[in-house]
Amino acid sequence: MTSLNLFSDEESRQPIPLGPQAVLLRGYALPLLSEALTALNLVTSASPFRHMLTPGGRKMSVAVTNCGSLGWVSDSRGYRYARIDPLTNAPWPAMPYSFLRLARTAAETAGFSGFAPDACLINRYLPGARLSLHQDQDERDFSAPIVSVSLGMSATFLFGGLKRNEPARRALLQHGDVVVWGGADRLRYHGILPIKGPGHPELGEQRINFTFRKAG
Numbered sequence: 001m002t003s004l005n006l007f008s009d010e011e012s013r014q015p016i017p018l019g020p021q022a023v024l025l026r027g028y029a030l031p032l033l034s035e036a037l038t039a040l041n042l043v044t045s046a047s048p049f050r051h052m053l054t055p056g057g058r059k060m061s062v063a064v065t066n067c068g069s070l071g072w073v074s075d076s077r078g079y080r081y082a083r084i085d086p087l088t089n090a091p092w093p094a095m096p097y098s099f100l101r102l103a104r105t106a107a108e109t110a111g112f113s114g115f116a117p118d119a120c121l122i123n124r125y126l127p128g129a130r131l132s133l134h135q136d137q138d139e140r141d142f143s144a145p146i147v148s149v150s151l152g153m154s155a156t157f158l159f160g161g162l163k164r165n166e167p168a169r170r171a172l173l174q175h176g177d178v179v180v181w182g183g184a185d186r187l188r189y190h191g192i193l194p195i196k197g198p199g200h201p202e203l204g205e206q207r208i209n210f211t212f213r214k215a216g
């Protein structure tokens with residue numbers, strides 16, 4: 001017996017390649033959503049979202065927090081990973097097991113077995129917030145992949161090459177989408193265009209992104 005395909009072709013659950021070692025898993029996080037939102041509330045009640053300063057002294061439009069043993073921080077001294085949340089002066093909240101499992105199974109699906117992230121950066125975008133083109137290179141070891149989970153409002157994601165001047169391609173990241181970046185794609189330039197458009201029926205006028213990394 002063949003099973004019913006509950007998804008349109010456009011929404012097929014097949015991984016969509018974005019690069020030689022990068023895949024978009026549409027809707028991968030949807031079955032784990034209520035668990036993830038409960039865990040998110042626990043994390044943000046201990047370490048709230050805040051706008052960090054760039055080394056150049058500008059306030060980021062994206063608000064951030066972290067969970068896991070290491071958290072990404074930015075201030076006048078630069079970008080780095082830290083064990084202590086500079087806002088609470090306490091360790092970052094532990095990585096919820098549901099987050100860890102989501103990141104590990106998504107990485108596995110993309111061909112990266114044994115992914116053990118020690119850092120989860122949580123970004124919150126309100127309408128107008130953006131992230132300019134950058135590389136993720138504050139981590140110790142680039143051999144581990146990066147797993148990103150998008151929730152709430154959709155965003156236009158830009159992904160370029162290994163040099164800033166290479167042309168960037170675009171992809172719409174939607175509620176529940178997961179992207180895994182490894183190998184050569186790990187150091188691609190990437191960014192998020194200013195968030196706009198309709199609010200999300202469940203999360204309202206915001207986009208939340210979890211980025212799982214092996215930082216230490």
Ligand code: MD3
Nearest residue numbers: 123136146148181186187188190209211
């Ligand atoms: C491609 N966040 O926090 S996630 C970041 O949606 C960041 O909030 C974006 O870029 C966001 O650093 C994009 C997707 C992503 C994450 C890491 C990557 C794409 C990547 C690393 C290499 C190439």
Ligand code: FE
Nearest residue numbers: 134135136190
């Ligand atoms: Fe990034």
